[in-house]
Amino acid sequence: MHLIKSGLSLLLLLVLIVVLNTKIGSIPPLGKFFDPDAGFWANAETTAPESEELNLEGTRDKVSVFYDERRVPHIFAENDYDLYYTQGYITAKDRLFQMEVQTYDASGRLAEIIGPDLLERDLETRRLGMPYGADKALEAMKNDPEAMSLVQAYANGVNAYISSLSADEYPIEYKILDFKPEEWTPLKTAHLLKAMTKTLAGRNDDMRMSNTLKYFGEDFVETFFNISPKLTDPIIPATRVWDFKAIPVQKPDSLFVPTSTQDLGEFERPEGIGSNNWAVSGSKTESGFPILANDPHLSLTLPSIWYEVQLHAPGINTYGVSLQGVPGVIIGFNEHVAWGVTNVASDVMDWYEVKFKDSSKREYWHDGKWKPTTTRIEEIKIRGQETLLDTVFYTHHGPVTEKYSRVNPESEPSYYALRWIAHEPSTDVNTFYGLNRAKNYDDYVEALSHYVAPAQNFVFASNEGDIALWVNGKFPNKWKYQGRTVSDGTDPLYDWQGWIPHEHNPHVKNPKRGFVSSANQPSVAPSYPYYMGDDYAPFERGRRINDRLREMENITAQDMQHLQLDNYSYHAATILPEMLGWIDRDGLSESELEKLKLVEEWNYFNDAEKLAPSIFRVWWSKLYDNILDDEFESTKASLRYPARDRLTEILKYDAGFEFIDDINTEKVETLNELVTTSFNQTLSTMRTVLGDGTEEWQWGYYAENDIDHLASIPGFGRERVFTGGGRESVNATRGGNGPSWRMIVELGPEVKGYGVYPGGASGNPGSPDYDSMVETWRTGGFFELKFMKEKPTNYLYKIEIN
Amino acid sequence: MLLTALIILFSFLLNFFLPWWSIALPGLVFGYFFKPKAFAAFGWGFLALFLLWGAQALYIHFANDGILSTRIAEMLQVGSPLLVVLITGVIGGLVSALATLTGALFANKPQRRRSFS
Numbered sequence: 001m002h003l004i005k006s007g008l009s010l011l012l013l014l015v016l017i018v019v020l021n022t023k024i025g026s027i028p029p030l031g032k033f034f035d036p037d038a039g040f041w042a043n044a045e046t047t048a049p050e051s052e053e054l055n056l057e058g059t060r061d062k063v064s065v066f067y068d069e070r071r072v073p074h075i076f077a078e079n080d081y082d083l084y085y086t087q088g089y090i091t092a093k094d095r096l097f098q099m100e101v102q103t104y105d106a107s108g109r110l111a112e113i114i115g116p117d118l119l120e121r122d123l124e125t126r127r128l129g130m131p132y133g134a135d136k137a138l139e140a141m142k143n144d145p146e147a148m149s150l151v152q153a154y155a156n157g158v159n160a161y162i163s164s165l166s167a168d169e170y171p172i173e174y175k176i177l178d179f180k181p182e183e184w185t186p187l188k189t190a191h192l193l194k195a196m197t198k199t200l201a202g203r204n205d206d207m208r209m210s211n212t213l214k215y216f217g218e219d220f221v222e223t224f225f226n227i228s229p230k231l232t233d234p235i236i237p238a239t240r241v242w243d244f245k246a247i248p249v250q251k252p253d254s255l256f257v258p259t260s261t262q263d264l265g266e267f268e269r270p271e272g273i274g275s276n277n278w279a280v281s282g283s284k285t286e287s288g289f290p291i292l293a294n295d296p297h298l299s300l301t302l303p304s305i306w307y308e309v310q311l312h313a314p315g316i317n318t319y320g321v322s323l324q325g326v327p328g329v330i331i332g333f334n335e336h337v338a339w340g341v342t343n344v345a346s347d348v349m350d351w352y353e354v355k356f357k358d359s360s361k362r363e364y365w366h367d368g369k370w371k372p373t374t375t376r377i378e379e380i381k382i383r384g385q386e387t388l389l390d391t392v393f394y395t396h397h398g399p400v401t402e403k404y405s406r407v408n409p410e411s412e413p414s415y416y417a418l419r420w421i422a423h424e425p426s427t428d429v430n431t432f433y434g435l436n437r438a439k440n441y442d443d444y445v446e447a448l449s450h451y452v453a454p455a456q457n458f459v460f461a462s463n464e465g466d467i468a469l470w471v472n473g474k475f476p477n478k479w480k481y482q483g484r485t486v487s488d489g490t491d492p493l494y495d496w497q498g499w500i501p502h503e504h505n506p507h508v509k510n511p512k513r514g515f516v517s518s519a520n521q522p523s524v525a526p527s528y529p530y531y532m533g534d535d536y537a538p539f540e541r542g543r544r545i546n547d548r549l550r551e552m553e554n555i556t557a558q559d560m561q562h563l564q565l566d567n568y569s570y571h572a573a574t575i576l577p578e579m580l581g582w583i584d585r586d587g588l589s590e591s592e593l594e595k596l597k598l599v600e601e602w603n604y605f606n607d608a609e610k611l612a613p614s615i616f617r618v619w620w621s622k623l624y625d626n627i628l629d630d631e632f633e634s635t636k637a638s639l640r641y642p643a644r645d646r647l648t649e650i651l652k653y654d655a656g657f658e659f660i661d662d663i664n665t666e667k668v669e670t671l672n673e674l675v676t677t678s679f680n681q682t683l684s685t686m687r688t689v690l691g692d693g694t695e696e697w698q699w700g701y702y703a704e705n706d707i708d709h710l711a712s713i714p715g716f717g718r719e720r721v722f723t724g725g726g727r728e729s730v731n732a733t734r735g736g737n738g739p740s741w742r743m744i745v746e747l748g749p750e751v752k753g754y755g756v757y758p759g760g761a762s763g764n765p766g767s768p769d770y771d772s773m774v775e776t777w778r779t780g781g782f783f784e785l786k787f788m789k790e791k792p793t794n795y796l797y798k799i800e801i802n
Numbered sequence: 803m804l805l806t807a808l809i810i811l812f813s814f815l816l817n818f819f820l821p822w823w824s825i826a827l828p829g830l831v832f833g834y835f836f837k838p839k840a841f842a843a844f845g846w847g848f849l850a851l852f853l854l855w856g857a858q859a860l861y862i863h864f865a866n867d868g869i870l871s872t873r874i875a876e877m878l879q880v881g882s883p884l885l886v887v888l889i890t891g892v893i894g895g896l897v898s899a900l901a902t903l904t905g906a907l908f909a910n911k912p913q914r915r916r917s918f919s
Contacts (some may be wrong), residue, residue, distance in 0.1 A: 031822050108888070766870035
């Protein structure tokens with residue numbers, strides 16, 4: 001009896017320990033997790049960081065890292081190897097989980113650490129050829145000893161940090177998800193660069209466009225997609241003369257129509273992923289030297305996508321923001337030049353309908369003969385389950401995906417091969433290596449010539465007084481509109497026949513107007529002799545920037561800060577006066593008229609405390625839906641929706657536009673009726689969802705600016721960040737997207753930088769420096785960047801590496 | 803009381819070097835040697851680790867200005883960071899309680915009475 005009792009007790013104890021040591025569902029192993037010595041409590045920063053000396057044996061000479069009061073590291077090394085080794089080490093020290101999880105995602109390995117829930121995402125990543133592209137990039141790096149040596153130095157530094165860690169020192173996310181850091185490799189840097197390409201150039205409308213062309217016809221496509229709004233002000237000024245002839249490409253006689261209307265998944269990039277940059281020449285500034293500004297708009301997360309750093313070694317002294325996992329500074333400046341990037345929305349992702357000989361998929365028809373496919377076997381490890389092997393077939397275009405029709409789900413599936421810039425071999429790190437050391441315009445152009453993807457508008461300014469902008473990347477040389485619809489996989493005329501030579505990439509240096517700028521709008525005017533794509537951001541941000549820069553004289557860094565924070569809505573200014581003219585006021589109640597008055601008196605600035613931006617936004621989107629939904633939802637096929645700026649223009653100049661009528665009613669609706677109905681719907685929806693006249697109506701709350709944790713762990717993000725802006729404003733903050741780094745650089749004998757990002761240096765949610773800059777970012781403040789010419793005497797703490 | 807004090811001391815030392823479940827060892831050992839009654843064993847064992855882990859957590863909570871415990875409270879949806887401290891104590895306490903009980907039961911002299919208070 002007694003033995004049974006004690007035995008039971010022991011059993012119970014063992015069971016309790018095992019249960020508390022095991023991750024169950026998403027609940028971390030509780031005993032391990034709550035242990036004050038090694039669980040999450042060990043990640044709470046209880047003392048300010050102190051100076052330390054490290055004997056790493058990996059570096060060749062001594063390295064010093066000085067942290068300034070914002071905990072930005074300033075690395076002073078004696079050679080390139082040590083510099084990148086240390087960058088890897090200290091980046092891992094602050095951001096290890098982020099580095100790892102981003103590459104797990106980019107390589108389709110999330111299920112390995114999280115479990116079967118992430119399997120679908122991994123399969124898609126693999127079938128898009130993400131690991132295939134990274135393998136090719138690694139191969140290219142291996143053939144380029146210089147690129148390989150810096151990526152390897154960086155990896156060695158990361159690994160030195162990882163191997164110094166004991167389990168209690170793992171970042172908290174490892175304890176929540178219950179896994180361990182693994183060795184960092186140059187391949188992971190390649191994965192990370194491909195992840196950027198997916199975020200910024202993983203976009204196409206091919207199937208939607210084929211469907212739209214078939215369903216609504218050529219006139220509709222001509223009206224909505226071929227014509228740019230009149231207010232469009234292209235990145236390269238329309239006055240630019242092109243003194244070269246385009247390399248000719250052969251075009252098919254008629255456009256291919258895919259056999260059925262299918263969906264290839266959503267690749268639409270949410271608006272808000274876009275950016276602004278500009279540079280003004282010394283003729284327009286107070287100092288007489290150029291000023292450069294850049295604010296890349298990305299999905300905002302904690303930790304931030306960016307990590308600020310200064311890199312100093314013989315031949316290099318540069319400051320700016322870096323990506324976790326990539327050696328060098330991506331956006332920044334040195335003593336001679338400054339540079340920044342915005343995305344180019346060129347079409348570099350095309351789908352081809354494939355004709356297989358039989359169900360074995362071993363051969364496909366191309367150029368009049370059967371050609372063999374190749375295969376890649378993707379091994380996907382799944383936490384708690386058996387490893388899955390997925391065979392992906394490749395044509396010469398790329399990986400093949402099988403799709404069932406949404407319209408006729410019973411019909412045979414179709415096969416589509418993907419040709420995508422992310423599959424190109426690339427050594428993009430060389431570009432940043434070059435930019436970080438550039439002294440003048442020629443160095444900048446040389447550095448850009450190594451760049452493949454994601455294509456960026458590289459803005460530039462130098463101490464020599466030059467300003468420039470290159471629309472830069474590797475662009476396929478296409479016939480007009482090639483690849484905007486689904487392509488014929490059997491016809492070589494649909495293949496990417498070649499590339500636009502780098503020197504033909506759109507660019508401008510020292511234009512007469514005294515400034516260069518980009519905000520993701522169309523790169524060029526129609527006079528440019530190559531076709532690059534037809535789906536750019538609306539004109540609004542770009543035009544606002546150019547309007548302002550044209551007017552401004554004696555510009556200071558502070559003026560540029562103000563412009564980055566500009567909340568003006570060109571969209572509202574264009575369409576709202578019309579909507580107010582169209583609305584029928586007779587049927588509106590007292591309180592409805594009151595709300596309408598708010599909108600009438602609005603100055604078109606998307607300021608946080610105002611109610612009008614929220615009301616206008618809902619009103620416009622209801623109107624947009626009321627005009628288009630009846631036609632667009634009359635088919636199951638997914639279609640390409642017109643851009644906001646183009647529809648605005650059509651309404652303004654053609655109030656009798658046929659889509660205004662609701663095809664589901666017998667009556668013929670007028671624009672006045674739709675505008676009035678939309679306004680009524682706006683107020684009743686907002687009242688129901690937000691309550692009448694509550695603070696939730698304020699734009700700063702309505703816009704839902706949440707900065708979520710990278711892995712969406714509740715409590716680790718910042719919710720309801722009250723701030724102005726809008727997707728069509730220069731300050732493009734909205735709904736968790738927006739300026740992920742604001743930087744202004746004033747060139748001159750003493751280059752001065754200002755910057756801020758919505759995060760903090762540390763990736764540790766238990767550190768005060770995890771989100772220490774969010775408040776400054778929210779209120780439109782900037783920090784002066786501590787660009788050091790020599791080792792500082794004043795610093796918060798330092799790490800000496802021997 | 804001595805039993806509790808010894809468990810606290812040895813758990814603290816072991817937990818420094820060994821994984822978290824090492825906190826069960828002092829309970830097993832001292833429960834065996836002190837041979838408390840079942841109810842007392844459970845109670846004193848619980849108290850020991852509840853105090854130890856609770857105090858450690860509370861110290862970190864204050865030294866960290868509650869930054870992390872507030873985030874964890876939100877993650878676990880328990881409302882207050884002090885509840886996170888309390889949960890820490892309870893988890894440690896439960897393991898130690900069961901361990902001390904097991905030790906005491908194995909001592910095989912359940913009838914003998916001894917006071918520890």
